Amino acid sequence: MDLQTIWFLLWGLLWAVFFLTDGFDFGVGTLLPFVGKTDEERRIMLNSVGPVWDGNEVWLITAGGVTFAAFPKVYAVMFSSLYSALMLILFALILRGVSFEFRSKVENPRWRQVWDMANVFGSALPALLFGVAFANIFRGIPIDASGMYQGNLFTLLNPYGLLGGVLFLLMFVMHGALWLNMKTTGPVKERAAALIYKLWPVQVAVAVIFLVASWFSTRLYDNYLKHPAMFLVILLAVAGLLAIPFLHKKAKAFSAWLASAVFIAGATFFGVLGLFPYLFPSSIDPAFGLTAQNASSSPLTLKIMLIVVLLFIPVVIAYQIWTYRLFRHPITEEDLGYEEAY
Amino acid sequence: MDVVLLSRLQFAAATMFHFLFVPLTLGLSILVAWMETQWVRTGDETYLRMTKFWGKIFLINFALGVVTGITLEFQFGTNWSRYSAYVGDIFGSLLAIEASAAFFLESTMIGVWIFGWKKLSAKAHAAVMWLVAFASSLSAVWILTANAWMQHPVGYTIRDGRAEVTRFLDVVTNPFAILEILHTLSGAYILSAFFVMGVSAWYLLKQQHIDFFHRSFRTALIFGAVFSLFSVVQGDIHGADVARKQPAKLAAMEALWETQKRAPLILFAWPDQEKEKNVIEFGKIPGVVSLLALRDINAEVKGLKDFPKEERPPVLLTSFAFKGMVGLGFYFVLITLIGLYLRNRLLDSPRYLKIMMFSLPLPYIANQLGWIVTEVGRQPWIVYGLMKTSDAVSPIAVSQVATTLAAFVLVYGLLGMVGAFLVVRHIRKGPEPETATA
Numbered sequence: 193m194d195l196q197t198i199w200f201l202l203w204g205l206l207w208a209v210f211f212l213t214d215g216f217d218f219g220v221g222t223l224l225p226f227v228g229k230t231d232e233e234r235r236i237m238l239n240s241v242g243p244v245w246d247g248n249e250v251w252l253i254t255a256g257g258v259t260f261a262a263f264p265k266v267y268a269v270m271f272s273s274l275y276s277a278l279m280l281i282l283f284a285l286i287l288r289g290v291s292f293e294f295r296s297k298v299e300n301p302r303w304r305q306v307w308d309m310a311n312v313f314g315s316a317l318p319a320l321l322f323g324v325a326f327a328n329i330f331r332g333i334p335i336d337a338s339g340m341y342q343g344n345l346f347t348l349l350n351p352y353g354l355l356g357g358v359l360f361l362l363m364f365v366m367h368g369a370l371w372l373n374m375k376t377t378g379p380v381k382e383r384a385a386a387l388i389y390k391l392w393p394v395q396v397a398v399a400v401i402f403l404v405a406s407w408f409s410t411r412l413y414d415n416y417l418k419h420p421a422m423f424l425v426i427l428l429a430v431a432g433l434l435a436i437p438f439l440h441k442k443a444k445a446f447s448a449w450l451a452s453a454v455f456i457a458g459a460t461f462f463g464v465l466g467l468f469p470y471l472f473p474s475s476i477d478p479a480f481g482l483t484a485q486n487a488s489s490s491p492l493t494l495k496i497m498l499i500v501v502l503l504f505i506p507v508v509i510a511y512q513i514w515t516y517r518l519f520r521h522p523i524t525e526e527d528l529g530y531e532e533a534y
Numbered sequence: 535m536d537v538v539l540l541s542r543l544q545f546a547a548a549t550m551f552h553f554l555f556v557p558l559t560l561g562l563s564i565l566v567a568w569m570e571t572q573w574v575r576t577g578d579e580t581y582l583r584m585t586k587f588w589g590k591i592f593l594i595n596f597a598l599g600v601v602t603g604i605t606l607e608f609q610f611g612t613n614w615s616r617y618s619a620y621v622g623d624i625f626g627s628l629l630a631i632e633a634s635a636a637f638f639l640e641s642t643m644i645g646v647w648i649f650g651w652k653k654l655s656a657k658a659h660a661a662v663m664w665l666v667a668f669a670s671s672l673s674a675v676w677i678l679t680a681n682a683w684m685q686h687p688v689g690y691t692i693r694d695g696r697a698e699v700t701r702f703l704d705v706v707t708n709p710f711a712i713l714e715i716l717h718t719l720s721g722a723y724i725l726s727a728f729f730v731m732g733v734s735a736w737y738l739l740k741q742q743h744i745d746f747f748h749r750s751f752r753t754a755l756i757f758g759a760v761f762s763l764f765s766v767v768q769g770d771i772h773g774a775d776v777a778r779k780q781p782a783k784l785a786a787m788e789a790l791w792e793t794q795k796r797a798p799l800i801l802f803a804w805p806d807q808e809k810e811k812n813v814i815e816f817g818k819i820p821g822v823v824s825l826l827a828l829r830d831i832n833a834e835v836k837g838l839k840d841f842p843k844e845e846r847p848p849v850l851l852t853s854f855a856f857k858g859m860v861g862l863g864f865y866f867v868l869i870t871l872i873g874l875y876l877r878n879r880l881l882d883s884p885r886y887l888k889i890m891m892f893s894l895p896l897p898y899i900a901n902q903l904g905w906i907v908t909e910v911g912r913q914p915w916i917v918y919g920l921m922k923t924s925d926a927v928s929p930i931a932v933s934q935v936a937t938t939l940a941a942f943v944l945v946y947g948l949l950g951m952v953g954a955f956l957v958v959r960h961i962r963k964g965p966e967p968e969t970a971t972a
Contacts, residue, residue, distance in 0.1 A: 243646060267615075497627055508642075
């Protein structure tokens with residue numbers, strides 16, 4: 193395997209890890225008004241992701257940084273073409289980020305309501321827009337030979353793009369509900385647990401429609417037909433999705449959450465592997481698309497960055513797992529009593 | 535207005551706002567870690583209360599620093615895509631290393647610190663704060679290494695119309711970067727020292743929580759004095775290095791139009807870019823700029839007129855910012871040395887305390903001015919000598935940038951106000967009463 197291919201896969205992997213970690217706290221944020229009926233219940237929800245959400249979001253920074261380092265042309269064209277969508281995501285993330293810290297600092301119910309809304313908006317909008325953006329990448333973006341974008345924000349809001357948005361939002365909401373089911377007790381857990389059953393059929397339906405629509409709207413399946421072994425990735429994603437209610441029923445909260453993580457990673461790789469060698473295909477002419485070969489950094493940079501990533505990412509994963517284990521207990525009232533708690 | 539100007543304004547607004555929070559994060563994390571360590575060592579509860587009081591300010595400030603930092607990374611792609619494609623090989627790598635080697639550690643450990651009071655032993659909990667402090671400063675090291683490459687590119691070659699790395703070791707040991715890192719970090723540490731001293735002075739003047747704020751003040755005083763002194767000495771070396779590597783910037787900093795031997799320091803100059811001269815000038819001290827910049831009182835310093843008109847930075851802004859920063863730098867040395875002299879009778883020196891209270895915003899100004907010198911003084915280049923800022927911008931519509939610029943100003947303005955409100959509120963509330971914390 194050449195360096196560009198390795199980096200292509202790492203690029204997909206970093207996005208997948210970002211989706212399956214930050215995804216559940218996006219889900220929890222989106223569910224805030226639906227699962228948390230009282231102030232205390234909402235605090236339970238926020239504090240259930242409290243120790244980890246910030247670290248999760250760095251996967252986005254890393255995915256962005258690695259795109260910049262390994263595929264500078266993709267970074268340049270992708271973020272300038274998707275200007276409006278990405279700016280919306282960034283503003284949403286800003287409001288969400290501060291809402292955690294600001295919300296519980298003041299007792300006033302209206303103050304808390306405002307920051308709760310900021311969290312809901314700041315979680316749901318990125319979830320939706322990341323889906324819209326990636327579905328459009330799967331489909332191809334109208335860029336010309338010089339990488340100029342021939343469209344606007346509304347070009348992205350085509351039916352397939354929107355379907356991708358709904359799929360992502362549902363994935364993250366499900367992931368968040370499974371997290372709450374694992375990390376809380378009392379009414380929050382009960383509502384989350386009930387929601388999982390209600391969400392699941394919808395999620396299956398949307399996933400199936402997305403798989404079928406991808407056949408008509410994208411060229412993702414070309415790679416699969418060439419290398420049928422790749423269908424295993426789709427099977428893995430489907431297996432994850434199917435396992436969720438089964439494990440949930442058996443009260444295996446952690447395994448059910450893990451199954452959802454497998455589904456998210458599988459769904460991401462379904463697209464990423466189908467795209468290969470394109471990172472950013474053009475819908476105008478395939479020749480204008482950016483590939484792992486024509487958009488990559490110099491071999492020396494790819495080598496240096498590979499060493500950096502192989503050195504640091506395992507360490508990051510190790511201490512993040514340590515953090516998750518340290519805070520694995522369900523949230524209790526004592527946790528909310530902390531001065532520093534959200 | 536064109537896309538270049540709007541994108542520059544947007545980046546300036548976003549970075550300057552970001553850098554209202556970063557310096558306090560960098561310095562206060564160290565002070566809080568030290569306070570917590572003192573608590574672990576001595577078991578003295580006041581140190582725990584100090585950790586909690588200053589720690590809470592740290593957290594509010596930290597949240598604002600983080601969220602405003604994320605937009606910066608992505609703005610290179612959204613607004614400066616031609617720059618990104620040109621330098622991604624080197625600049626992008628440094629940002630990616632920053633994220634994986636430093637920012638991850640900082641963001642993960644801050645969560646552990648906030649929620650881990652009862653999960654970890656006191657020793658381990660203090661160690662976590664040291665990790666946060668270490669990772670914040672390490673983050674700065676990588677980001678500044680990336681910025682230094684824009685100031686003085688090294689270890690690269692131009693191939694297929696972009697910069698490619700040839701000697702990575704040269705990039706990470708860029709002498710310009712080392713000087714920039716030391717200067718920026720010491721500036722940040724000074725800011726946090728003055729922040730703690732300013733708040734403490736307010737309480738000491740009110741005669742409340744005397745022991746608590748007396749200790750806070752004295753801790754910060756030593757920290758602030760050390761780095762104020764360091765910053766002036768090191769700044770001199772940094773300036774001399776800039777003189778050799780960015781002569782146009784130096785000429786703009788000193789408002790020097792004519793190439794001359796025994797180049798003077800002009801205490802006050804009002805430069806006029808069009809007329810190519812200083813319309814007001816007084817306090818000329820001959821030879822000082824030659825001496826400071828080139829280490830020889832008779833050395834010839836290149837004036838602005840010897841650079842093509844289109845390669846001169848905005849002189850007025852660069853020179854005012856530079857002189858303001860230097861003036862403040864000397865003030866910080868002076869005032870902290872006075873503080874050291876008075877350290878055992880601070881409570882009897884209300885005038886000094888009042889001065890320190892009102893000095894709180896000054897390092898904020900100095901830090902911003904320093905960045906103006908660095909960034910405005912580098913113009914018209916985005917990468918010094920290699921790429922012009924006007925060639926770096928994304929092919930996007932004016933309306934897009936205008937909309938986001940307005941959104942930045944609005945959202946950041948609101949966030950700034952809310953953040954300030956929360957910090958002030960927390961300060962007014964004061965530390966927890968003794969024995970209430972456990």
